[in-house]
Structure formats: C-alpha cells, structure tokens
Amino acid sequence: MTEGLDYRAAGVDVDEGERAVQLMKASVRQTFTPRVLSDLGSFGGLFRAEFPGISRPILVASTDGVGTKLKVAAMVGDYSTVGMDLVNHCVNDILAQGAEPLFFLDYIACGSLDSRTAAEIVSGMASACRENGCALLGGETAEMPGFYSPGDYDVAGTIVGVVDECSLITNDRVGPGMSLIGLPSTGLHTNGYSLARKVLFDLAGMSPGDRPAELGGGTVAEVLLAVHRSYLGAVAPLVRRGLVGGICHVTGGGIPGNLCRILPPGCGAEIREGWEEPPVFGLIGRLGGIPREEMRRAFNLGVGIILAVDSGNEEEVLGMLRDAGETPFPVGGTDSSGTIKFKPV
Amino acid sequence: MTEGLDYRAAGVDVDEGERAVQLMKASVRQTFTPRVLSDLGSFGGLFRAEFPGISRPILVASTDGVGTKLKVAAMVGDYSTVGMDLVNHCVNDILAQGAEPLFFLDYIACGSLDSRTAAEIVSGMASACRENGCALLGGETAEMPGFYSPGDYDVAGTIVGVVDECSLITNDRVGPGMSLIGLPSTGLHTNGYSLARKVLFDLAGMSPGDRPAELGGGTVAEVLLAVHRSYLGAVAPLVRRGLVGGICHVTGGGIPGNLCRILPPGCGAEIREGWEEPPVFGLIGRLGGIPREEMRRAFNLGVGIILAVDSGNEEEVLGMLRDAGETPFPVGGTDSSGTIKFKPV
Numbered sequence: 001m002t003e004g005l006d007y008r009a010a011g012v013d014v015d016e017g018e019r020a021v022q023l024m025k026a027s028v029r030q031t032f033t034p035r036v037l038s039d040l041g042s043f044g045g046l047f048r049a050e051f052p053g054i055s056r057p058i059l060v061a062s063t064d065g066v067g068t069k070l071k072v073a074a075m076v077g078d079y080s081t082v083g084m085d086l087v088n089h090c091v092n093d094i095l096a097q098g099a100e101p102l103f104f105l106d107y108i109a110c111g112s113l114d115s116r117t118a119a120e121i122v123s124g125m126a127s128a129c130r131e132n133g134c135a136l137l138g139g140e141t142a143e144m145p146g147f148y149s150p151g152d153y154d155v156a157g158t159i160v161g162v163v164d165e166c167s168l169i170t171n172d173r174v175g176p177g178m179s180l181i182g183l184p185s186t187g188l189h190t191n192g193y194s195l196a197r198k199v200l201f202d203l204a205g206m207s208p209g210d211r212p213a214e215l216g217g218g219t220v221a222e223v224l225l226a227v228h229r230s231y232l233g234a235v236a237p238l239v240r241r242g243l244v245g246g247i248c249h250v251t252g253g254g255i256p257g258n259l260c261r262i263l264p265p266g267c268g269a270e271i272r273e274g275w276e277e278p279p280v281f282g283l284i285g286r287l288g289g290i291p292r293e294e295m296r297r298a299f300n301l302g303v304g305i306i307l308a309v310d311s312g313n314e315e316e317v318l319g320m321l322r323d324a325g326e327t328p329f330p331v332g333g334t335d336s337s338g339t340i341k342f343k344p345v
Numbered sequence: 346m347t348e349g350l351d352y353r354a355a356g357v358d359v360d361e362g363e364r365a366v367q368l369m370k371a372s373v374r375q376t377f378t379p380r381v382l383s384d385l386g387s388f389g390g391l392f393r394a395e396f397p398g399i400s401r402p403i404l405v406a407s408t409d410g411v412g413t414k415l416k417v418a419a420m421v422g423d424y425s426t427v428g429m430d431l432v433n434h435c436v437n438d439i440l441a442q443g444a445e446p447l448f449f450l451d452y453i454a455c456g457s458l459d460s461r462t463a464a465e466i467v468s469g470m471a472s473a474c475r476e477n478g479c480a481l482l483g484g485e486t487a488e489m490p491g492f493y494s495p496g497d498y499d500v501a502g503t504i505v506g507v508v509d510e511c512s513l514i515t516n517d518r519v520g521p522g523m524s525l526i527g528l529p530s531t532g533l534h535t536n537g538y539s540l541a542r543k544v545l546f547d548l549a550g551m552s553p554g555d556r557p558a559e560l561g562g563g564t565v566a567e568v569l570l571a572v573h574r575s576y577l578g579a580v581a582p583l584v585r586r587g588l589v590g591g592i593c594h595v596t597g598g599g600i601p602g603n604l605c606r607i608l609p610p611g612c613g614a615e616i617r618e619g620w621e622e623p624p625v626f627g628l629i630g631r632l633g634g635i636p637r638e639e640m641r642r643a644f645n646l647g648v649g650i651i652l653a654v655d656s657g658n659e660e661e662v663l664g665m666l667r668d669a670g671e672t673p674f675p676v677g678g679t680d681s682s683g684t685i686k687f688k689p690v
Contacts, residue, residue, distance in 0.1 A: 005548070005633040007643050010540040014598065014642070037403060043441035043594055043606070049394060049402040049507065057394035058382060063450040063503060065487045096388035105408040107452060107501040140501065142410045145539050147497060154492060156452040156485065158408060158503035162394065194490050195355040203350070249388055253359065261388070288350040297359070298352050 011145025016113045020141055023119035027126035031136040036103070038137075045137030047103050056165035060099035064089050065156040067252075068193040069224070074151050075201075075208045076221045079117050082155055083124025088230040089190050089251070090159035091132045092305060095232055096247040096262075098169040098239045099161035101134035107156045108141045111148035121155055132232050134159070163239075171262040171308075173245035175334065179314040180259075180269060182331040183234060183321070185304030187226035187278055191252045192298040196224065196280075199288035214279045223280050231305045234326045238307070243317050246308035250300040255331075256340050257297055259306060268337035274345045275329045277302040296342060306331055356490025361458045365486055368464035372471035376481040381448070383482075390482030392448050401510035405444035409434050410501040412597075413538040414569070419496050420546075420553045421566045424462050427500055428469025433575040434535050434596070435504035436477045437650060440577055441592040441607075443514035443584045444506035446479035452501045453486045456493035466500055477577050479504070508584075516607040516653075518590035520679065524659040525604075525614060527676040528579060528666070530649030532571035532623055536597045537643040541569065541625075544633035559624045568625050576650045579671045583652070588662050591653035595645040600676075601685050602642060604651060613682035619690045620674045622647040641687060651676055 007014060029039075037046035051057040066082050066089075073082050083106070091101050106125055108118055118141050129136045139157075148154065163169075188196060200206045200220055208221035215223050231249075238244045246262035248255075259269055281302065285295050295301065309317045311333070321328040332343070352359060374384075382391035396402040411427050411434075418427050428451075436446050451470055453463055463486050474481045484502075493499065508514075533541060545551045545565055553566035560568050576594075583589045591607035593600075604614055626647065630640050640646065654662050656678070666673040677688070 005540065005544060005635050006639045007537075007540050010543040012539045014602075038442075043592075044405040044407040044439040044444060044506070046442065046513070047404040047406065049396065049404045051394065059392040059394045059448075059505075060389040061392065061448065061450055061482055061503075061505065062389040063452050063483055063485045065452060065454060065485055065489075067487060068489050068492065070489075071491060094389040097383075097391065099389060103404075103406065105406055105503050107408050107410060107503075109410060109499055109501070137406055138408055140408045140410055142412060142501075144410075144413050144415075144499070146416060147413065147493070147499060149492075152492060154454055154489070154499060156454070156487075156501060158406075158450050158452075160404075160406065160505060161389070168391070192352075194357045195350065195352050198355040199350060247388075257359075290350050294351045 012143050013113060016115050017141060017143065020113060020115035020118040023115055024122040027123045028136045031126050031129040033135045036135045036137060047137055051162055054162060054164040057162050058165055058168055059160055059162055060094040060097045061158065061160045062090055062093040063156065063158040064093060066190050068197060069190055070153060070155060071197060072221060072224045079120045080124050081225055081227050083121045084128040085190050085228040086155055086157045087125050087128035087132065088228045090157055091230045091232050092249045094159055094161040095235055096249045097163060098167045099163040100236055101132050101159055101161040103135040103137035104129055104157055104159045105137055106139035108153060109144055109148065110153045111145055112150055113143040117153065121153065132230055167239055169244065169247055171246040174262055174264060174267065174308050176267055176336040177311060178245060178308045178334045179311045180331045180333055181307045181309060181317060181328050182275060182303040183231060183305050183326055183328055185300045185302055186229045187223060187280060189228040189300055189304060195298050196284050199284050204287045212283060214283045216279065229304065234321055234324050238317060238320060243313050244307050244309055248306040250303050250305060254297045254299055255303060259340055262308060266336060266338050267334055268339045269332055269334045270341050270343055271332040272343045275302055275331065303331060308334060357488050358458060361460050362486060362488065365458060365460035365463040368460055369467040372468045373481045376471050376474040378480045381480045381482060392482060396507055399507060399509040402507050403510055403513055404505055404507055405439040405442045406503065406505045407435055407438040408501065408503045409438060411535050413542060414535055415498060415500060416542060417566060417569045424465045425469050426570055426572050428466045429473040430535050430573040431500055431502045432470050432473035432477065433573045435502055436575045436577050437594045439504055439506040440580055441594045442508060443512045444508040445581055446477050446504055446506040448480040448482040449474055449502055449504045450482055451484035453498060454489055454493065455498045456490055457495055458488040462498065466498065477575055512584055514589065514592055516591040519607055519609060519612065519653050521612055521681040522656060523590060523653045523679045524656045525676045525678055526652045526654060526662060526673050527620060527648040528576060528650050528671055528673055530645045530647055531574045532568060532625060534573040534645055534649060540643050541629050544629050549632045557628060559628045561624065574649065579666055579669050583662060583665060588658050589652050589654055593651040595648050595650060599642045599644055600648060604685055607653060611681060611683050612679055613684045614677055614679045615686050615688055616677040617688045620647055620676065648676060653679060
C-alpha cells in the first residue's frame with residue numbers, strides 16, 4: 001500500500017461541514033433571544049431557565065421530522081421551506097399543551113454534505129424560529145455515506161417550550177357537548193407524503209412542474225411544498241385566557257388518529273365535513289381511487305388544528321380568531337358516543 | 346382502477362408503528378422521574394421546571410446522532426446498544442458545560458419499520474437514561490419509504506440538562522499552565538465509523554465475526570459496537586466542587602478538533618501520547634495505511650474526555666477519579682503557544 005486513507009476518502013468531508021457551519025451562523029444568531037448564553041460551537045446550547053410572569057413553569061418538549069415531504073424538496077432542489085415546516089410542526093405540537101416555544105435544536109443527516117443545502121435548510125428553520133420567538137439553540141449536521149441517496153437530506157428537530165401550570169392543557173376539561181373549531185391548513189403540512197407521491201408521481205405519472213387544472217394554477221411541487229403553518233399567534237391568546245379545553249394538532253393519522261388523543265374515555269365526536277377542502281386532496285383521492293375513510297387517516301383534509309371549546313365560549317373564540325385574521329370554521333362537536341363519526345356534506 | 350390505494354400500499358404501516366409504541370412503553374415509563382407529568386401519547390412531553398438547590402438554573406441542550414456506527418449494528422442485526430451510545434454521547438456533551446441531564450427525546454427513522462427493532466433501540470436508550478438519571482420524555486419514530494435501505498435505521502436524540510450558573514463551565518477559567526487529564530474511552534465511541542468500516546470491511550475484507558489477533562479475542566463487530574460510555578458519574582462531583590476549568594468531550598475531529606473548542610485565543614496545548622491506546626486503533630491505522638495525523642482527527646485514540654485542571658488541583662482530581670473507580674491518566678498540559686502539538690511516545 002503506497003497511499004494511506006483519510007476521512008475524506010471514506011466519504012466524510014470535515015471541511016465542507018465547517019463551511020456549512022460558517023454559512024449558518026448569521027441566520028442562527030438572529031434567533032438568539034436575551035436568554036441564550038452560548039454561541040455556536042459549544043458542546044451544548046445554554047438557555048437561562050428564568051420564566052418571568054410564570055409561577056409554576058412546566059417545560060413541554062417534542063421531537064419531530066418532516067417525513068417524505070423531503071423527497072419533494074429533493075425533486076425540485078428547493079430546501080428553503082422544509083426547515084419552516086419542521087419548526088412550525090413542533091411549535092404546534094407543544095401549543096397543543098398550551099406551551100409557547102423557548103428553543104429549538106435541529107438534526108440534519110445526508111449521504112454527501114453540500115454546505116449550501118444544509119445552510120438553506122437551517123436558514124428556513126431560523127426564519128420560522130424568529131417568527132415564533134424561538135431560539136435556534138443548537139443542532140447537528142451529520143454526513144453519513146451509504147445511508148442516504150445523493151441529494152437526500154433527512155431533517156428532524158426538537159422544541160422545548162414553557163407553560164404555566166395554570167394554563168397547561170391536559171384535556172381534562174374536554175367532555176361531551178363541546179364545540180370543535182377548526183383552523184385551515186395550508187395543504188398537506190407534513191403528513192401523507194408517501195401516499196401523495198405514490199399517487200401523483202408514480203401512479204398518475206405527473207412531474208413536479210405540472211399544473212393540473214384542479215390546483216388553480218400552482219405546480220404540483222408548489223402545492224405539495226406549501227409551508228406547514230404555525231398556529232401560535234392565533235391560539236396562544238385563547239390559551240392564556242383559558243378559553244380552550246383541548247387542542248388537537250392534526251398530524252399523522254388525520255382527524256381520527258389525533259382527535260382521539262384529546263378525548264377522555266367515553267367521549268366521542270361527530271365531525272361535519274362542510275369546510276372548504278383544498279383541491280389537492282380531491283385530486284389525490286380521485287387519481288389514487290383512495291377510499292374516503294383512508295383519506296381521512298392519511299391527510300388533514302384542510303383542517304390543521306382543532307380547538308375544543310365550551311359551547312358558551314364558541315362565539316367569543318370565533319370572534320377573537322377572526323380579529324386575529326383567521327378564518328375559523330365549525331368542524332362538529334363532542335358527544336358521549338365514545339367514537340368519532342364523520343358526517344359528509 | 347378497481348382498487349384504491351391506501352397508506353400501507355405506499356409503504357407506511359401505521360399499525361406497525363402502534364405496535365412499536367406498545368413495545369416501548371414499559372421501558373420508557375421506567376425512566377420517568379417525579380418531575381415528568383405526561384405519559385406516552387401526548388403531543389408534547391411535560392417536565393416540571395423546578396430545580397431544587399439551584400439558585401440560577403441554566404438549561405443546557407444538545408442534539409446528536411450515532412453516525413455510521415449504525416451500519417455496524419445493521420450488519421450484525423444488533424440494535425441493543427446504539428441507543429445507549431446516543432444517550433451517553435449526549436450526556437457527555439452537556440457535561441462538558443457542567444450540566445446534569447433532565448430529559449431526553451429520540452428520533453428514529455427507517456425505510457420499513459420493524460416494531461421489535463425500534464423497541465430494541467428505545468430499550469437501549471431507556472436503559473442509559475435510567476443510569477444517568479434522565480427521563481426519556483418523548484420521541485418520534487418515522488417510517489420513510491425510499492429514504493433508507495431495508496434494515497437501516499437512523500437514530501438521533503436531544504438532551505436537556507441543567508447547571509447552576511455558579512458551576513457553569515464556559516472555559517473562561519482555561520489558560521496556559523493547566524494540567525490535562527484524560528479518562529479512557531471504551532473504543533471508537535460514536536466517531537470515525539465511516540473510515541473504520543472502509544478499512545476493516547472494504548479494504549481488508551474482514552467480516553463482522555472475524556477475530557483478528559490484535560483485538561484480544563473479541564470479534565470486529567463486538568469491538569466496534571463497544572458502548573460509548575457516560576462520564577457523568579466520574580466528572581459531575583468534580584464540577585460541583587469547582588475543580589475543573591474546562592471539559593473537552595473527544596468526539597468528531599478527535600483531540601485536535603475538540604480541544605481547540607475549550608482553549609481561549611492564544612492558548613495552546615502539548616499532548617503527550619503515552620496512554621494505553623486500545624488495539625483497534627492500531628489495527629485500523631495499519632490496515633488503512635492512515636497517517637498518524639489523520640488518525641488523531643478521525644478517532645479519539647483511547648481518550649474519551651479531557652479535563653483541564655489547575656496544576657495545583659491535579660493530585661486531588663486524580664485521587665477523586667481513582668476513588669470513583671476510574672483510571673485517569675495525564676495527557677499533557679496547556680501552554681501559550683496558540684497551537685495544539687502532539688508528542689508521540
């Protein structure tokens with residue numbers, strides 16, 4: 001053997017990793033709140049655990065990924081939005097317990113690191129973090145040769161937020177006779193992409209740039225990459241005023257798979273499907289010949305989050321949401337049936 | 346089209362995911378400390394933010410992965426230890442700032458979910474969490490068809506710990522003239538696996554079950570899968586007594602790539618390589634013809650963590666570590682050279 005191996009020959013480029021960190025720095029630093037004590041490069045991110053105005057602080061933490069929405073990003077080479085999807089998804093998950101975000105950490109993994117792509121992903125995260133008042137406190141970018149196809153990136157993240165125990169939503173206030181109020185999703189959010197890709201690209205043979213008439217002018221890729229929105233600004237004021245009994249973030253499993261997480265034993269719900277459903281769902285359902293039952297489990301079908309409110313508070317909640325620029329709609333109500341039934345329009 | 350598609354036909358098996366959660370439950374619940382308020386299945390994990398005995402609490406958070414050590418686990422179908430690697434790696438990362446762990450969240454991603462494998466990974470995490478007094482507060486298991494090869498699992502995690510500001514290690518007490526004390530690693534820990542696999546399996550044509558004489562009886566897979574150990578029990582008492590100025594967790598980049606993270610500008614170090622190096626490193630270096638310089642950057646070479654201590658405290662620190670059952674060794678000292686030099690034996 002005349003020449004020795006080095007790490008780069010084994011597929012890991014330490015210098016490209018360092019370039020990625022340099023490219024991320026500015027956008028990450030812009031998320032730092034006064035409670036962040038560390039800078040990039042320390043072994044752990046530092047965050048002062050002081051919570052002014054909160055008498056009994058509860059930390060609420062959640063980890064999530066973006067799923068195969070990342071495959072759509074890879075198809076069009078646009079990684080600018082998946083970081084926003086991830087942060088907003090996590091923000092909504094802890095909002096379901098009444099918490100507001102403190103900090104976020106990311107994990108990016110790929111087979112061959114391109115520093116600009118990694119920086120593009122982090123830039124999206126940083127942008128969403130800023131909008132949600134959340135510090136991007138740390139992260140890990142891993143180059144794992146042989147694990148990922150060239151151009152593929154997996155992205156996951158962890159959020160930590162805080163809620164005062166008196167505002168904590170444990171769903172113990174949910175029971176029969178409550179109104180269920182929905183807020184619109186922007187599209188598929190981060191769920192159902194394996195099925196959507198199979199139908200649109202494999203089965204129907206579409207290309208990401210195609211503009212099927214149903215989508216009203218947008219390309220398939222644009223509609224599929226629509227950013228998973230954050231409900232923090234709309235919902236947090238309701239939580240602080242104690243107007244919400246339960247919050248259901250409609251993620252994997254759809255309404256049936258998530259609403260059951262906030263209903264106590266014996267409590268059921270009737271969902272009246274009268275809301276305006278984004279056309280992408282009808283397109284996928286029709287092209288895939290997917291039974292309605294399966295559509296409800298795979299997709300949010302236009303409802304991003306559901307609030308369970310005492311019926312006496314319904315008008316006040318609707319009014320506050322409209323004042324905040326939202327377009328809330330009734331999605332049904334809880335009952336004592338113990339099951340979740342759907343009533344199509 | 347006579348039959349419609351469902352999610353399972355698109356490669357996502359929701360029932361298998363549910364089985365995985367059921368298999369994980371018992372081991373995860375065993376990690377719950379009295380400060381955990383939630384159970385599995387809520388949108389976010391709940392942790393009471395009360396820190397008795399700490400006057401100015403600082404949260405310290407870190408995210409990390411296991412890297413391509415996972416490929417070795419996949420080769421032998423043994424996922425029982427990679428979860429421990431991950432938790433201990435994260436514990437050490439926040440220990441480098443003086444923090445003790447509060448809670449951990451995991452992310453597991455695969456192409457096709459096997460509930461027993463996912464549960465095996467989580468069981469390892471739960472076991473390490475218990476040993477470190479850390480709650481396994483939440484996690485996400487993602488099935489992403491087309492993203493991962495069959496049998497491959499990516500695993501990442503996020504830890505959150507706490508330290509009193511008066512014990513926070515920011516390395517501002519590190520300067521020239523300090524002693525550097527090392528504690529032994531158990532092997533490669535979680536770094537250098539792409540290079541190690543290339544040399545041992547691709548270049549030298551070894552099989553995971555081979556027992557090269559240098560490895561003293563163990564198989565290649567056993568030695569490569571040796572668990573990344575936690576230094577919490579050994580090092581936390583030193584931190585609480587203020588005996589440590591800086592802590593360097595020797596991860597990706599080896600001693601040169603990590604020691605520089607705790608040295609202030611102008612401060613350098615001389616590393617005297619006299620410690621007992623586990624034979625796996627010599628084997629990889631020899632078979633790959635890898636220059637010593639590159640070995641130092643790719644591997645920990647037997648040093649898992651380095652403590653920078655005032656030379657006047659060296660004997661006390663060594664004594665406390667030995668009393669705790671450790672075998673500490675001197676690795677050199679800091680100076681005012683501004684560079685990190687290596688002095689081979």
